[in-house]
Amino acid sequence: MPNIPTQPGDDDAADVARVLAGDSGAFGGIVQRWQGRLVNLAWRFCRDRMMAEDMAQDAFVKAFRALHTFRGDSAFSTWLTAIAMNTYRSCLRDRPPYTVDVDAARTAAREPDAFDGLHDRERAELLRRAVVTLPVKYREPIVLYYFQEMDLAQTARILDIPEGTLKARLHRGRELLRRRSSGRFGGLAVKSSEA
Amino acid sequence: MAQQMDDLDRALSHDDMLVPSSGFAARVMDAVQDAQAEPPLLAFPWRPFAIGLVACVVWAASLIAMMNRLDRGLLREVAASFADAEPLPTYAIAIALATLIVLGVQRTLLRR
Secondary structure, eight states: OOOOOOOTTOHHHHHHHHHHTTOGGGHHHHHHHHHHHHHHHHHHHHOOHHHHHHHHHHHHHHHHHTGGGOOSSSOHHHHHHHHHHHHHHHHHHTSOOOOOOHHHHHHHHHSTTHHHHSOHHHHHHHHHHHHTTSOHHHHHHHIIIIISOOOHHHHHHHHTOOHHHHHHHHHHHHHHHHHHHSSOGGGGSOOTTOO | OOSOOOHHHHHHHOOOOOOOOTTHHHHHHHHHHHHHHSOOOOOOOHHHHHHHHHHHHHHHHHHHHHHHHSOHHHHHHHHHHHHHSOHHHHHHHHHHHHHHHHHHHHHHHHHO
């Protein structure tokens, strides 16, 4: 059994150790603690509750199967999120490209100032939905950094890219979002596979 | 990321939180139990593969060594007999015999 450092209050490490010792029920503790985070992470990528829960479930099962590979070198949250990201990436690969609300896009296209006229809350919601339409290499950093409130180092570790690359992608992703939301609303309805 | 927090940052930083449905954790644990009950994936049969590989190498090396030791004249005679024979039936019989031998070897190996 791997030597996983267990600190006081480190429930995850304790549960991992118990599962690896044969008590699979201890995985329930991990599920309880992380279900919200993994479901919400999946939801940021698909904006579909059912699909988000299915994706999160797949991620938990994969994590359970791979639990013996967790050595405690990185935080459990980093390890689990990396597994979830890989799972979501493969789940979304075969999914049709995502588009934002067509009615809102049409309205805004007819009325150039429609975006400005929307309430802040609606505008923010449309902007968040627009994240799903970004190319994968910009979408993933933005979801992890902003929605999951991870710091640069942690985000870079999960995505396995240097921090400099991460900063550049965050900047480019923000620029794309800014451009798409500035009056040219029709531009939001683009394929997520756009290069 | 020393940029100032603008509207875009604020919009991205605040999103509604989705609460997992009530039976979600139980469903996950069921899926985990199912995964645990599944038989482990079949590992690649490295041992038989290695034995087979070694056997093939030994067989090929033996064949080459045998061919080198055989009387060149005998080989020429065999080749000549094939060349003199009626091509179609001779080759057909040779191929049929070779196929039967290969099939026999395969069946023997699969039975093990």
